[in-house]
Amino acid sequence: GDSVTQMEGPVTLSEEAFLTINCTYTATGYPSLFWYVQYPGEGLQLLLKATKADDKGSNKGFEATYRKETTSFHLEKGSVQVSDSAVYFCALSEKLIFGTGTRLQVFP
Amino acid sequence: NAGVMQNPRHLVRRRGQEARLRCSPMKGHSHVYWYRQLPEEGLKFMVYLQKENIIDESGMPKERFSAEFPKEGPSILRIQQVVRGDSAAYFCASSPTEGKFEQYFGPGTRLTVT
Numbered sequence: 001g002d003s004v005t006q007m008e009g010p011v012t013l014s015e016e017a018f019l020t021i022n023c024t025y026t027a028t029g030y031p032s033l034f035w036y037v038q039y040p041g042e043g044l045q046l047l048l049k050a051t052k053a054d055d056k057g058s059n060k061g062f063e064a065t066y067r068k069e070t071t072s073f074h075l076e077k078g079s080v081q082v083s084d085s086a087v088y089f090c091a092l093s094e095k096l097i098f099g100t101g102t103r104l105q106v107f108p
Numbered sequence: 109n110a111g112v113m114q115n116p117r118h119l120v121r122r123r124g125q126e127a128r129l130r131c132s133p134m135k136g137h138s139h140v141y142w143y144r145q146l147p148e149e150g151l152k153f154m155v156y157l158q159k160e161n162i163i164d165e166s167g168m169p170k171e172r173f174s175a176e177f178p179k180e181g182p183s184i185l186r187i188q189q190v191v192r193g194d195s196a197a198y199f200c201a202s203s204p205t206e207g208k209f210e211q212y213f214g215p216g217t218r219l220t221v222t
Contacts, residue, residue, distance in 0.1 A: 034210060043112075043199055043213040044151070089150060096141070096201075096211060100150040 002027040006090050006099030013080055013106050021075040021102045023064075023090035032093040033057075033066055033073040038101070039086045047075075047088070080106045110135065112202050112214035113182075120220045127187040127194070129217045133202030140183045141211060142175060145197040157183060190221045 007022040025033065032051045036044040048057030053068035062077045073090060085106045090099040113132040121127050133140050138159055143151040156164040157177040168175065172190075177183040187194055197218050201211035 036213075043215045044201075045213070046210045049210055096143075096151075096153060098143075098150045098152075 002031070002092055002097050004090050004092050004097055004099040006088075006102050009087075009101070009103040011102060011104045013104070015082055015106055015108050016079045017106075019075070019077040019080045019084075019104065021088055021090075021104070023073045023075065023099060025071050025073065025090075025092050027071075027092055030068075033064070034091040034093070034096070035062070035064055035073070035075050036089045036091055036098075037086045038089065044089065080104070082106045082108055112137075112200060112212050114198075114200050114214035114217050116217060117215060118218050118220070120222060121190050122222055123191055124189050127190050127219055127221075129185040129187075129198050129200075129219070131183040131185070131200030131202075131214060133183070133200075134212055137202035137204050137212070139203045139205065140177050141201045141203075142183075142185050143199045143201065145199060145216075147196070151199060154185075187219075190219075192221050195219055195221045 003026045005024050034049045035047040037047045038044050048059040050057040050066035053066055056065045064073050064075045066073055087101045087103045089101045112134055115130050140157045142154040144154055145151045153167040155168050155175045159177055160179050172188045174186045197216045199213055199216045201213045203211045
C-alpha cells in the first residue's frame with residue numbers, strides 16, 4: 001500500500017543553518033504531496049504542497065520539489081530560525097498518509 | 109472565515125465511560141476526516157465522512173468507535189467504554205472536496221482516560 005518514510009529526528013540546528021528533512025514515498029498513480037507543520041500543543045498547519053511531478057512548493061522560506069524519478073519530496077530551508085522549531089510531517093494524498101514526523105529544534 | 113473547530117480541547121474520562129468529540133468543518137467544506145495521534149507518533153487516519161455518509165472507515169477500530177456527520181451540526185467521533193489506550197490527541201480536518209486538495213486541521217481534542 002501507499003506509504004511515506006521520513007528521516008528520524010530530532011534534527012538539532014543552530015539559527016541560520018541550512019535545513020533538509022528527507023521524505024520518500026511509495027504510491028500508485030500520481031498523488032499530491034504535502035508538508036505539514038505542528039507547533040507544540042497545536043494542530044497541523046499546511047506548510048506547502050505539490051500536485052504533480054517537478055512542481056516546487058514553497059512557503060515561509062521552505063521549499064520542496066516533487067521528484068517522481070526518486071519518489072522524494074525533501075523539505076529544505078536555507079536559514080532556519082528559532083521560531084521554526086516544530087514537528088514536520090510529510091504526507092501523501094488523497095486519504096492523507098503521514099510520515100512519522102521529524103522534530104526540528106533550532107537553538108540561537 | 110473561521111477555521112476548523114473542535115471541542116472540547118481537553119477531555120478526561122474514566123475507564124468505561126463514553127467520549128464524544130465534536131468537529132465543525134470550515135464553512136463551505138463538506139468533507140471531514142478524523143485522525144488519531146498517539147504520544148510521540150504521527151497521525152493515523154481513522155475515518156472519512158461526507159454529509160450523512162461514511163466514505164472510508166478503514167482506520168477505525170472495529171469496536172467501540174463510531175463517527176457521524178449529520179446533515180445539520182458538527183461531525184461527532186464517539187468512543188464507547190473508553191480504555192487507557194484510547195488516550196491520544198484526536199484531530200479533525202476538512203476539505204472543500206475530495207481528491208488532491210489540502211486538508212485544514214482543527215486544534216485537536218486531547219483525550220485522557222484515567
